[in-house]
Amino acid sequence: MMKDIFQGLIEANTIFKNKEVLRPSYVPEVLPHRERQIKELASILAPALRGETPSNVFIYGKTGTGKTAVAKFMGKQLMEKGKQLGVETNFVYINCEIVDTQYRVLQNVANHFINIWEERVPFTGWPTDEVYRKLVESIESTKGVAVIVLDEVDKLKGDEVLYNLSRLNYDLDKARISIIGISNDLKFTEFLDPRVKSSLGQENMVFPPYSADELCDILGERAKKAFREDVIENNVISLCAALAAQEHGDARRALDLLRVSAEIAERMGEERVVEKHVRMAENKIEMDRVKEIVKTLPIQSKLVLMAAIIGDETYGSLNTGELFNIYRDLCRMKGINILTQRRVADLISELDMLGIINARVVSKGRYGRTREIEISTPLKIKELLTRDEAMPDVSNYKPPMQSKLL
DNA sequence: AGGTATTCACATGAAACTATTCTCTGAGTTAGG
DNA sequence: TAACTCAGAGAATAGTTTCATGTGAATACCTGT
Numbered sequence: 001m002m003k004d005i006f007q008g009l010i011e012a013n014t015i016f017k018n019k020e021v022l023r024p025s026y027v028p029e030v031l032p033h034r035e036r037q038i039k040e041l042a043s044i045l046a047p048a049l050r051g052e053t054p055s056n057v058f059i060y061g062k063t064g065t066g067k068t069a070v071a072k073f074m075g076k077q078l079m080e081k082g083k084q085l086g087v088e089t090n091f092v093y094i095n096c097e098i099v100d101t102q103y104r105v106l107q108n109v110a111n112h113f114i115n116i117w118e119e120r121v122p123f124t125g126w127p128t129d130e131v132y133r134k135l136v137e138s139i140e141s142t143k144g145v146a147v148i149v150l151d152e153v154d155k156l157k158g159d160e161v162l163y164n165l166s167r168l169n170y171d172l173d174k175a176r177i178s179i180i181g182i183s184n185d186l187k188f189t190e191f192l193d194p195r196v197k198s199s200l201g202q203e204n205m206v207f208p209p210y211s212a213d214e215l216c217d218i219l220g221e222r223a224k225k226a227f228r229e230d231v232i233e234n235n236v237i238s239l240c241a242a243l244a245a246q247e248h249g250d251a252r253r254a255l256d257l258l259r260v261s262a263e264i265a266e267r268m269g270e271e272r273v274v275e276k277h278v279r280m281a282e283n284k285i286e287m288d289r290v291k292e293i294v295k296t297l298p299i300q301s302k303l304v305l306m307a308a309i310i311g312d313e314t315y316g317s318l319n320t321g322e323l324f325n326i327y328r329d330l331c332r333m334k335g336i337n338i339l340t341q342r343r344v345a346d347l348i349s350e351l352d353m354l355g356i357i358n359a360r361v362v363s364k365g366r367y368g369r370t371r372e373i374e375i376s377t378p379l380k381i382k383e384l385l386t387r388d389e390a391m392p393d394v395s396n397y398k399p400p401m402q403s404k405l406l
Numbered sequence: 407a408g409g410t411a412t413t414c415a416c417a418t419g420a421a422a423c424t425a426t427t428c429t430c431t432g433a434g435t436t437a438g439g
Numbered sequence: 440t441a442a443c444t445c446a447g448a449g450a451a452t453a454g455t456t457t458c459a460t461g462t463g464a465a466t467a468c469c470t471g472t
Contacts, residue, residue, distance in 0.1 A: 103428080339454095363464050365414085365465025366466045366467085367465075368414040369415060369462060371417080
């Protein structure tokens with residue numbers, strides 16, 4: 001009886017064939033509408049296979065334009081071809097959003113070249129130049145060309161790492177390295193040290209956003225592998241593509257949308273994915289995003305958000321001063337120290353940036369200049385916050401009623 | 407009526423403080439020779 | 440004796456406060472008709 005629980009669930013899976021294909025981490029064998037970029041990148045990296053140093057490259061493009069996918073794809077191809085030709089090639093991929101300090105980047109790269117049973121660089125304890133020395137030594141011992149991909153380079157703290165990596169070639173004798181920097185900030189290099197700029201920006205590539213049609217092709221390609229035959233209504237894919245295209249042609253978003261739609265359909269026990277499911281998926285994704293943000297907000301921001309919600313409920317919309325008063329009351333109730341209005345103003349801007357609240361500056365003439373704050377999602381975040389144990393009990397809290405101007 | 411000056415209620419900036427996290431050094435500890 | 444560990448000094452960083460200056464338009468106050 002118990003063993004049949006899973007049996008039933010496995011058989012219920014009538015929609016997916018291979019869900020992995022739809023995950024953002026998946027690197028497909030074909031990347032539609034990126035042939036030009038792949039060719040260009042390949043021609044830049046090709047010298048590596050002849051044992052020469054390839055130029056360093058900078059890749060720009062908004063999120064979900066295939067930068068990471070193309071880079072990883074090239075890495076795979078390069079390794080294969082290298083093995084085939086008997087040329088020592090190495091490919092290191094580092095996501096700088098996670099590995100964001102100079103020390104950790106160097107440590108990661110160095111450890112890539114060191115076998116597990118050999119002496120690895122520890123998480124902490126070594127001076128940075130010691131790690132650098134170790135890195136040089138370990139790369140040198142490979143005697144080949146190494147391509148280092150730094151994804152989301154703009155997240156890196158300080159440009160010292162980039163400088164150090166760019167001069168790595170001068171310290172290397174037998175081996176060579178080439179750096180591929182990936183960023184979604186077009187203006188990123190403007191803030192860089194000119195030395196780094198010139199040595200890293202030898203080649204530049206820009207990945208344009210996908211159009212709705214192109215997204216359609218990409219989704220279609222993946223859908224073929226991900227789903228069983230004939231479970232997707234034909235307008236579903238174009239709808240997902242169109243929705244994602246509205247938001248700067250983000251392929252990741254489109255894939256998420258498609259995957260979640262199918263998951264919803266599956267969970268509802270239906271055999272086909274139809275438009276309705278996509279609409280529901282759109283909602284769910286937005287909801288999950290907001291939930292996730294709200295959950296991970298620091299305590300003070302949560303209090304500010306809570307104050308905004310309470311104010312929104314009682315006044316309809318509120319300004320900075322009113323919000324601050326409510327916020328102060330909440331802090332007192334919980335015995336948390338109160339931040340200055342200046343700081344709260346900044347927290348409000350942050351929440352606005354995250355898209356949870358809507359805060360725009362309006363001038364009310366004689367009655368000053370302030371922000372008008374509203375809750376921007378129709379979702380019930382309040383419930384989520386009330387359940388937070390760090391929140392004060394607001395069930396019978398009444399915000400101060402002030403004589404509001406009509 | 408038309409024009410200028412005030413004024414409100416914060417916005418926005420910069421500098422100064424503070425608390426926390428990172429680095430790095432040197433003393434102490436350990437293991438192998 | 441060399442390698443390793445770990446505490447704590449000092450540097451870097453993030454989060455806040457303090458102080459200062461800026462802002463847009465409804466109102467108050469003129470001015471001349």
